[in-house]
Amino acid sequence: MAIVSDVLMNVKKRNLNEPEFLQAVQEVLESLEPVIEMHPEYKDAGILERMVEPERQVIFRVPWVDDKGIVRVNRGFRVQFNSAIGPYKGGIRFHPSVYIGIIKFLGFEQIFKNSLTGLPIGGGKGGSDFDPKGKSDGEVMRFCQSFMTELYKYVGADVDVPAGDIGVGAREVGYMYGQFKRITGSYEGVLTGKGLSFGGSLVRTEATGYGLVYFVNEMIKAKGYELKDKKVVVSGSGNVAIYAVQKLQEFNAKVIAMSDSNGYIYDEKGINIATIKKLKEVERKRISEYVKEHPHAEYHEGHRGIWNIKCDIALPSATQNEIDENSARQLALNGCFAVGEGSNMPSTPEAIKVFQTNNILFAPAKAANAGGVATSALEMSQNSMRMSWTFEEVDFKLQEIMKNIYKNCIKAANDYGFGDNLAVGANIAGFLKVADAMYKQGVV
Numbered sequence: 001m002a003i004v005s006d007v008l009m010n011v012k013k014r015n016l017n018e019p020e021f022l023q024a025v026q027e028v029l030e031s032l033e034p035v036i037e038m039h040p041e042y043k044d045a046g047i048l049e050r051m052v053e054p055e056r057q058v059i060f061r062v063p064w065v066d067d068k069g070i071v072r073v074n075r076g077f078r079v080q081f082n083s084a085i086g087p088y089k090g091g092i093r094f095h096p097s098v099y100i101g102i103i104k105f106l107g108f109e110q111i112f113k114n115s116l117t118g119l120p121i122g123g124g125k126g127g128s129d130f131d132p133k134g135k136s137d138g139e140v141m142r143f144c145q146s147f148m149t150e151l152y153k154y155v156g157a158d159v160d161v162p163a164g165d166i167g168v169g170a171r172e173v174g175y176m177y178g179q180f181k182r183i184t185g186s187y188e189g190v191l192t193g194k195g196l197s198f199g200g201s202l203v204r205t206e207a208t209g210y211g212l213v214y215f216v217n218e219m220i221k222a223k224g225y226e227l228k229d230k231k232v233v234v235s236g237s238g239n240v241a242i243y244a245v246q247k248l249q250e251f252n253a254k255v256i257a258m259s260d261s262n263g264y265i266y267d268e269k270g271i272n273i274a275t276i277k278k279l280k281e282v283e284r285k286r287i288s289e290y291v292k293e294h295p296h297a298e299y300h301e302g303h304r305g306i307w308n309i310k311c312d313i314a315l316p317s318a319t320q321n322e323i324d325e326n327s328a329r330q331l332a333l334n335g336c337f338a339v340g341e342g343s344n345m346p347s348t349p350e351a352i353k354v355f356q357t358n359n360i361l362f363a364p365a366k367a368a369n370a371g372g373v374a375t376s377a378l379e380m381s382q383n384s385m386r387m388s389w390t391f392e393e394v395d396f397k398l399q400e401i402m403k404n405i406y407k408n409c410i411k412a413a414n415d416y417g418f419g420d421n422l423a424v425g426a427n428i429a430g431f432l433k434v435a436d437a438m439y440k441q442g443v444v
């Protein structure tokens with residue numbers, strides 16, 4: 001369809017050297033052709049053209065002083081992509097690979113994901129090329145304070161509400177919140193993922209991993225499977241991976257491998273998640289240390305090798321494009337029947353084709369990992385009401401949200417003739433709400 005290919009061509013021309021952003025846009029736009037055909041008013045209102053252009057992008061200098069007294073300079077980013085259905089919402093990533101193209105791809109994905117939650121949150125994302133690995137708490141604090149000293153001008157409880165992502169957890173959110181409060185004098189829900197003693201929500205820490213497992217459970221249940229006794233491989237060993245593994249074990253699935261950016265561990269008896277939590281959340285060590293406490297387990301260098309392990313279900317939960325075509329083929333050859341994306345855009349387009357041609361059940365990131373941001377929106381609600389819900393209350397709401405996302409994705413896929421293709425269904429269902437809001441708000 002001309003409109004979709006024209007918009008895509010323009011995006012390619014205007015965003016050179018941003019392959020991750022182009023990949024994300026192409027994947028969404030290609031699934032929207034039948035929607036635009038059914039809604040010619042969206043074409044006339046330039047909805048697609050406006051949706052692929054961020055409302056605002058801020059790039060700033062982040063100077064800080066390391067423990068040796070040396071001045072360091074990093075680059076900070078916040079992309080406020082779309083506020084049609086609510087204040088911008090999305091995490092902050094600290095990783096040396098961060099540049100504007102990564103933040104734009106993540107911000108673009110966030111528009112549709114946030115819409116799928118059914119809650120009033122727009123799409124945004126931020127970050128820096130700062131690497132927290134190997135830095136002292138003092139260095140991380142000074143960096144976060146400097147980052148927020150610029151960012152505070154652009155955020156606010158009703159404007160833009162950042163949270164964590166790779167390299168940003170409770171420690172970093174706490175330091176950023178402290179600095180925001182110190183500069184503005186305002187005690188407001190400007191960040192989510194806050195500590196429980198200052199406005200954080202119960203379950204937010206666990207939410208993305210738990211939500212991923214709730215979603216995958218719905219998807220496989222619909223085909224007559226259950227998680228019990230299934231062998232599962234989960235990549236990463238950060239926030240998403242750890243709580244996905246914890247929930248999988250509650251469902252009596254057997255998680256046999258996890259990884260970090262250096263390599264992966266294989267434990268045929270089942271991963272001991274308490275050891276991983278200690279190594280990663282408390283000691284901030286490498287996953288290779290796991291075998292010291294569990295000598296029967298194996299450690300292998302290189303994170304991609306994890307996809308060669310025979311499993312029933314794979315949950316990529318580390319980073320973008322971590323499953324390429326070869327890894328996908330290996331998973332299929334080994335009999336893997338379901339893939340659930342915990343990380344954002346972990347499967348290359350070629351890998352997704354392999355899953356589809358091999359009839360592997362596929363839960364796309366926008367839907368499957370939406371539990372984190374959904375619970376962030378629940379944290380925003382609690383902050384606005386000046387109250388806190390119990391763990392059980394928030395977890396119940398999270399389960400209902402993930403079930404609804406699953407139902408809505410299936411319905412959208414069905415309505416537009418794509419059967420039970422959840423990837424297309426997620427794009428269409430996420431798009432429809434945002435497009436309707438943009439259309440009714442006029443050309444802004």
Ligand SMILES: NC(=O)C1=CN([C@@H]2O[C@H](COP(=O)(O)OP(=O)(O)OC[C@H]3O[C@@H](n4cnc5c(N)ncnc54)[C@H](OP(=O)(O)O)[C@@H]3O)[C@@H](O)[C@H]2O)C=CC1
Nearest residue numbers: 165166167208236237238239240260261318319343344372
């Ligand atoms: N936190 C959240 O609520 C949400 C996160 N996500 C997505 O989930 C993914 C993981 O995020 P999160 O768990 O929060 O991040 P963390 O920083 O807590 O953990 C990231 C994990 O992925 C590994 N990793 C990072 N980069 C690479 C790489 N280039 N190659 C291989 N492994 C890598 C890290 O290893 P190492 O320690 O060696 O770097 C670490 O084990 C990201 O894609 C994020 O965008 C999605 C929705 C919500």
Ligand SMILES: O=C(O)CCC(=O)C(=O)O
Nearest residue numbers: 090091163165372373376
């Ligand atoms: O909780 C949030 O606002 C951010 C979650 C996030 O970054 C994501 O969904 O990728």
